Amino acid sequence: MLSDESQLLTSDLILMSEADYRDFSGIPADQATDLALRVLNPNEYATIAEKITRIFPDSRPILRSEILRTYDAVFGWRSGLMIVIFSGAALAFVIFAWDKATGLSAEERREIGILKAIGWETSDILMLKFWEGCVVSLSAFLVGVMLAYAHVFLWKSSLFAPVLMGWSTLYPDFRLTPYLDFGQLSTLFFLTVVPYTVSTIVPSWRAAVIDPDAVMR
Amino acid sequence: MIEVRDIKKVFNSGRPNQFTALDGVTLEILPHETTVLKGPSGSGKTTLLALIGCMSRPTSGRIFLNQREISSLPERFLTGIRRTSFGFVFQQFNLIKGISALENVMAPAYPTGEKYAALRARALALLEMFNLDQRADAKVEWLSGGEAQRVAIARALINNPSAIIADEPTAHLDTTLAHEFIALMGELKGRGTTIIMASHDPIVYDSELADRVIELRDGRLVGGKGGG
Numbered sequence: 167m168l169s170d171e172s173q174l175l176t177s178d179l180i181l182m183s184e185a186d187y188r189d190f191s192g193i194p195a196d197q198a199t200d201l202a203l204r205v206l207n208p209n210e211y212a213t214i215a216e217k218i219t220r221i222f223p224d225s226r227p228i229l230r231s232e233i234l235r236t237y238d239a240v241f242g243w244r245s246g247l248m249i250v251i252f253s254g255a256a257l258a259f260v261i262f263a264w265d266k267a268t269g270l271s272a273e274e275r276r277e278i279g280i281l282k283a284i285g286w287e288t289s290d291i292l293m294l295k296f297w298e299g300c301v302v303s304l305s306a307f308l309v310g311v312m313l314a315y316a317h318v319f320l321w322k323s324s325l326f327a328p329v330l331m332g333w334s335t336l337y338p339d340f341r342l343t344p345y346l347d348f349g350q351l352s353t354l355f356f357l358t359v360v361p362y363t364v365s366t367i368v369p370s371w372r373a374a375v376i377d378p379d380a381v382m383r
Numbered sequence: 384m385i386e387v388r389d390i391k392k393v394f395n396s397g398r399p400n401q402f403t404a405l406d407g408v409t410l411e412i413l414p415h416e417t418t419v420l421k422g423p424s425g426s427g428k429t430t431l432l433a434l435i436g437c438m439s440r441p442t443s444g445r446i447f448l449n450q451r452e453i454s455s456l457p458e459r460f461l462t463g464i465r466r467t468s469f470g471f472v473f474q475q476f477n478l479i480k481g482i483s484a485l486e487n488v489m490a491p492a493y494p495t496g497e498k499y500a501a502l503r504a505r506a507l508a509l510l511e512m513f514n515l516d517q518r519a520d521a522k523v524e525w526l527s528g529g530e531a532q533r534v535a536i537a538r539a540l541i542n543n544p545s546a547i548i549a550d551e552p553t554a555h556l557d558t559t560l561a562h563e564f565i566a567l568m569g570e571l572k573g574r575g576t577t578i579i580m581a582s583h584d585p586i587v588y589d590s591e592l593a594d595r596v597i598e599l600r601d602g603r604l605v606g607g608k609g610g611g
Binding site for chain 2: 273276277280281282283284285286287288290377378379
């Protein structure tokens with residue numbers, strides 16, 4: 167009745183007819199746990215809920231808008247948590263790239279000065295720094311992708327699953343089919359590897375145009 | 384032969400902190416000889432070495448290397464001459480930290496595109512020549528002062544230069560190591576390498592190695608020993 171794809175939401179759900187349920191649980195025909203009430207005029211919702219509370223003090227009327235607000239709060243919190251984690255990772259990347267882009271350390275400047283002094287051209291140094299940036303960012307990208315793959319498909323998203331799978335007491339058997347979205351991967355590549363490589367080249371170029379005799383002064 | 388004609392080098396030209404490092408220097412440096420530039424700090428020795436070694440251009444005057452004027456060449460050509468004609472030994476050794484002695488020795492030859500295996504073999508032969516073959520894979524920060532200097536000399540020789548330029552080479556060495564350095568330079572001189580050094584260390588300019596001592600003061604030549 168319920169497809170496999172819906173197990174994240176329906177793993178603790180059993181669907182049966184009213185008669186079967188009353189037979190199963192022993193609730194008499196004149197009693198119910200929940201009653202759904204349809205009201206045609208939306209302006210009347212609050213008034214009717216108030217009247218129900220007055221007539222049946224033990225009841226607890228819940229409006230559809232209240233349910234939606236509760237779900238929104240619950241799932242908003244979850245997406246918020248994911249945004250916080252993503253923001254942390256993105257911020258770390260930006261700080262790292264910014265640090266590279268805004269300048270070189272004294273040691274790196276010294277190295278570039280030495281290379282110029284011993285006969286390297288500016289273009290040789292830029293080529294070296296380009297490959298250095300490529301190796302660092304490509305390695306980081308590949309290691310990150312492999313760790314992410316292993317995390318999701320081998321370790322069943324052990325870090326994020328408790329947050330993403332909800333508060334259900336019956337956790338679904340959550341088997342994800344290994345799948346790589348090359349569109350997403352290439353987007354991630356162009357948003358990380360390319361900016362990082364470029365950010366390493368610019369300060370190196372600024373340092374590489376210094377006079378080679380700088381190391382002798 | 385290196386010929387320097389009426390060289391002037393001005394730093395920060397037109398600014399309040401303008402400084403004339405060299406003022407009308409003319410000299411000749413003969414091949415296969417050892418020339419020592421002597422003088423106090425700020426006399427212009429290092430500036431003159433940098434100009435002779437194609438690291439910078441003079442403000443005025445001309446420099447000739449084997450009758451070819453090099454002082455007006457563009458940066459790219461100067462780099463080419465620097466790479467093929469000169470080997471540099473710096474005051475602070477200026478080895479690149481984090482990589483091995485062998486990689487430091489190979490570094491000047493990387494842009495030439497020489498095959499790695501051949502380059503490595505040449506670098507190892509140089510390290511062996513300086514009794515450093517056991518330290519080839521050691522990171523340079525692990526080397527003693529004397530070892531670091533010998534690595535610096537090996538690096539200066541990797542591109543088979545016709546001249547070695549050394550700036551205050553004994554400034555960070557004790558007396559024993561300074562004499563060792565002079566002996567190494569003597570060996571190189573014996574193989575026909577031209578040696579140009581700047582130093583105010585008597586161990587250097589009073590040594591038998593020095594064929595010619597040129598004294599500088601306030602950016603001008605004031606005298607010296609030897610021919611020329």
